[in-house]
Amino acid sequence: MNLLERLVVVPVNHLIGDSPWAGERLRQHAGAHVRIQAGGLRISLQIDAAGFLQAGGDASIFPDVCIELPGDFPARAMVDRSSLMSAARLSGAADIAETLAFVFRNLRWDMEGDLASLVGDIPARRLMRSGAALFSAARDGGQRMAENMLEFVTEESGLLxxxxxxxxxxxxxxxxxxxxxxxxxxxxxxxx
Structure with a gap:
């Protein structure tokens, strides 16, 4: 398994392991080959009997499902997963593609749970609250800055x-x- 495959398979399998419903849905398609393409990158995967994804599938085998992601997929994955899923193109076996789309659309990371296993429940909760407050403050600050820039450009400078x-x-x-x-x-x- 190369580094790129590990960067995809390990986190996705972690999420599948935390969501028994996802493994159950994927288990129905055990043995199916999936290819993920994004620009020049290609990853060949296979669904195993436990419902997890295994990397290093045979690239010469025609995949049951091909998922083509847009070029800006890393940014979309972090910012707006719903737009990533709507921009992705799925082709191949309809039942497998539908299952994969449903699983990827509904997987959620329990960040607080993973953090709690490292530092404990109370510190994890406090860190998550602090992170949420920091994120909210950054978002609000960015919005105020954009509003101020718009006011400057329209009212004071006369550019617009x-x-x-x-x-x-x-x-x-x-x-x-x-x-x-x-x-x-x-x-x-x-x-x-």
Whole structure:
């Protein structure tokens, strides 16, 4: 098993081990070959009798299911897994592809449980709360910074028009269009 395969198989099998329902679903497709492709990377896997993924499947064997991930899959996996699953293309046996999609979409990492096995329940809980607070503060700070930048660009620097200015301009365009239509009607009456 090469490093890339270990980086995929070990964490996924850990999640499957923590979710007995996932192993049960995958066990129904024991022996199936799966190929994951992302750009130039290819990983060949096989579902074993226990419902886990085994790396190093024979690359020359035509896979039962092929999963093609978008090029930005590492970022999507960390930030927005649902968009990763919707951008992934599955081909091959429909029942196996559907099972894999369901399992990958619903696997959840019990980070606090894994952390508790290393440092204990109470410190793990406190670390998770601190991490959540830090993440929330960073997200809120980023949102405030974006709002401040937008205000600077529209209000103070004049680089962009503000929403109020755009609305006023569109109103003036509507008035001009109506005035032009009335003028056109008057001109047509004069020439008739």
């Amino acid at each position: 028009a503000s929403p109020a200015e755009i609305k006023a301009f569109l109103g003036e365009v509507d008035v001009l269009r109506d005035d032009l239509a009335r003028l056109d009607k008057r001109l047509s009456r004069l020439t008739d």
